[in-house]
Amino acid sequence: MSLIESTAAELLGLQAKGEATAETIAEAFLAAIRERDLKVKAFQHVDEAAVREQARAVDAKRKKGAKLGALAGVPVAIKDVLCTKGIPTTCSSKILKNFVPPYDAHVIQRLKAADAVLIGKTNMDEFAMGSSTENSGFFTTRNPWDLQRIPGGSSGGSAAAVAACLAPVSLGTDTGGSIRQPASLCGIVGIKPTYGRVSRYGLIAFASSLDQVGPFSHDVFDNSLMMEVVAGHDACDSTSVNEPVPGYTKTVNDPVKPLTIGVAKEYFGGGLDSEVESAIRAALKEYQKLGAMVKEVSLPHSPYAVAVYYLVATAEASSNLARYDGMHYGHRAKGKLDLIATYSRTRAEGFGKEVQRRIMLGTYALSSGYKDAYYVKALKVRRLIKDDFDKAFAQCDVVMGPTAPTAAFKLGEKTADPLAMYLSDIYTISCNLAGIAGISIPCGFTKSGLPIGLQIQAPPFEEEKMLRVARMYEAVTDWHTRRAKVN
Amino acid sequence: MDIDQVRKVARLARLELSEADLGVMAQQLTAILGYVDQLKELNTEGVEPLAHPLPVQNVFRPDELRPSLPVDEALKNAPARSGDFFAVPAVLDPADEQTH
Numbered sequence: 001m002s003l004i005e006s007t008a009a010e011l012l013g014l015q016a017k018g019e020a021t022a023e024t025i026a027e028a029f030l031a032a033i034r035e036r037d038l039k040v041k042a043f044q045h046v047d048e049a050a051v052r053e054q055a056r057a058v059d060a061k062r063k064k065g066a067k068l069g070a071l072a073g074v075p076v077a078i079k080d081v082l083c084t085k086g087i088p089t090t091c092s093s094k095i096l097k098n099f100v101p102p103y104d105a106h107v108i109q110r111l112k113a114a115d116a117v118l119i120g121k122t123n124m125d126e127f128a129m130g131s132s133t134e135n136s137g138f139f140t141t142r143n144p145w146d147l148q149r150i151p152g153g154s155s156g157g158s159a160a161a162v163a164a165c166l167a168p169v170s171l172g173t174d175t176g177g178s179i180r181q182p183a184s185l186c187g188i189v190g191i192k193p194t195y196g197r198v199s200r201y202g203l204i205a206f207a208s209s210l211d212q213v214g215p216f217s218h219d220v221f222d223n224s225l226m227m228e229v230v231a232g233h234d235a236c237d238s239t240s241v242n243e244p245v246p247g248y249t250k251t252v253n254d255p256v257k258p259l260t261i262g263v264a265k266e267y268f269g270g271g272l273d274s275e276v277e278s279a280i281r282a283a284l285k286e287y288q289k290l291g292a293m294v295k296e297v298s299l300p301h302s303p304y305a306v307a308v309y310y311l312v313a314t315a316e317a318s319s320n321l322a323r324y325d326g327m328h329y330g331h332r333a334k335g336k337l338d339l340i341a342t343y344s345r346t347r348a349e350g351f352g353k354e355v356q357r358r359i360m361l362g363t364y365a366l367s368s369g370y371k372d373a374y375y376v377k378a379l380k381v382r383r384l385i386k387d388d389f390d391k392a393f394a395q396c397d398v399v400m401g402p403t404a405p406t407a408a409f410k411l412g413e414k415t416a417d418p419l420a421m422y423l424s425d426i427y428t429i430s431c432n433l434a435g436i437a438g439i440s441i442p443c444g445f446t447k448s449g450l451p452i453g454l455q456i457q458a459p460p461f462e463e464e465k466m467l468r469v470a471r472m473y474e475a476v477t478d479w480h481t482r483r484a485k486v487n
Numbered sequence: 488m489d490i491d492q493v494r495k496v497a498r499l500a501r502l503e504l505s506e507a508d509l510g511v512m513a514q515q516l517t518a519i520l521g522y523v524d525q526l527k528e529l530n531t532e533g534v535e536p537l538a539h540p541l542p543v544q545n546v547f548r549p550d551e552l553r554p555s556l557p558v559d560e561a562l563k564n565a566p567a568r569s570g571d572f573f574a575v576p577a578v579l580d581p582a583d584e585q586t587h
Contacts, residue, residue: 435540
């Protein structure tokens with residue numbers, strides 16, 4: 001396998017054996033970006049000189065015999081929603097086009113402390129609002145398996161970067177499926193940790209009670225490795241939970257026995273593509289062969305999750321995005337305008353259509369006279385959705401099903417119909433509403449060669465078990481070893 | 488939602504929308520609200536709203552002096568600057584004062 005097709009663990013091994021240096025690794029990925037990213041368009045910003053400098057620093061440290069971090073010399077791509085000190089951070093929005101953060105997000109501090117090499121910032125749906133990266137204020141990322149199709153979103157750039165072998169691992173964020181859905185559509189692994197597991201400090205807020213940072217990787221081992229680095233308590237995020245972080249890589253190869261898998265009948269209704277369904281059923285059979293018990297469970301309120309989400313997430317967004325007023329940073333409308341007109345024109349010029357639509361919906365849901373009927377009603381149903389999971393997890397270790405109802409769709413297929421786009425997150429959204437953990441792993445391909453993802457969901461703070469369950473499947477299948485031929 | 492409601496919400500949200508935009512927005516928001524109306528089917532009497540997935544409490548820290556961002560760093564991204572301050576349009580316009 002070539003350097004760029006390697007996993008992070010393999011790259012660590014090659015460096016330890018002296019068969020590669022951080023610099024040769026960085027050069028290989030930079031060359032891949034130069035060649036392939038013209039087509040894939042995963043990256044928003046790559047500073048080659050800065051990448052080389054980081055890689056050389058790691059090599060120098062190794063030469064001196066200094067203790068190296070867990071990701072020494074491993075290139076990591078970063079979704080452009082995470083603040084990176086001195087490096088542009090745009091959220092793929094025109095309103096933050098020239099924004100250069102004066103500080104690093106907590107997860108970036110962690111990656112730097114682990115001697116990772118930050119290779120670039122990746123494209124996304126503007127402010128993480130979307131499921132295809134078509135809402136990026138700058139350009140659309142392509143699916144490496146078929147360049148005429150979308151990579152999923154909103155972390156489409158980070159997913160495509162790994163799938164196209166432009167970085168072995170990357171970071172994304174997931175508010176309603178924005179890591180798991182693109183992981184599924186790009187044939188890689190993507191985890192949404194439990195709410196509070198990973199610090200949100202320096203993550204530009206979309207919906208604060210739902211947002212979580214998580215890694216993408218080719219396989220589950222690499223995902224454990226990344227989780228070990230980024231998870232953990234941070235005093236700068238008041239919702240960060242002070243629970244010990246298990247050594248995920250130490251146990252990830254241990255199968256979970258006995259294992260009871262819950263399969264929610266609601267995940268197999270109308271709208272589920274038949275090829276996706278067969279791949280999921282086949283994956284469940286693999287688990288049965290491994291000795292797992294598969295049991296039907298019910299999540300009766302899951303059909304309401306999309307409706308709840310588009311009230312709760314937009315309400316929180318309308319409040320969070322009020323900060324973009326053109327006063328302290330970001331775009332400001334030109335011309336002699338009074339204060340209110342400056343705010344209103346700045347926001348109209350700076351925000352794209354989907355962001356405007358969601359701000360409007362959220363403002364309406366919170367407005368006087370409508371708040372009880374929409375926002376509060378949604379919060380009550382959110383409780384019912386969480387209760388469903390509590391009841392399900394009383395009978396099983398994990399809940400499995402499809403990550404997305406279909407494989408990657410064509411560019412432009414859903415842009416005219418916001419509601420159709422929203423429904424592509426139908427299986428991932430309830431996980432965020434309930435605050436539990438979820439992961440998507442590759443489990444097959446459609447006849448036309450598009451990846452399919454299996455979603456595994458686990459109770460809060462049971463990432464360790466969830467990763468082990470995911471790894472059991474990898475041990476008996478080889479989907480995670482396939483690499484896209486970008487052409 | 489009709490155009491007047493959309494216009495009112497746009498004002499609340501501080502978004503300058505053209506008449507054409509208001510029309511499209513009214514149509515799309517009406518469709519989305521039609522979809523979320525399915526929540527009305529559910530009886531949620533006595534259900535406690537869930538704003539946050541985990542039980543969260545206030546987090547306190549000792550009230551101690553810590554270094555903060557230097558002024559120049561903080562002003563680096565400012566669209567307009569005046570000395571050590573952010574320059575912004577007049578919040579209280581003298582001309583405004585007379586009419587209010």
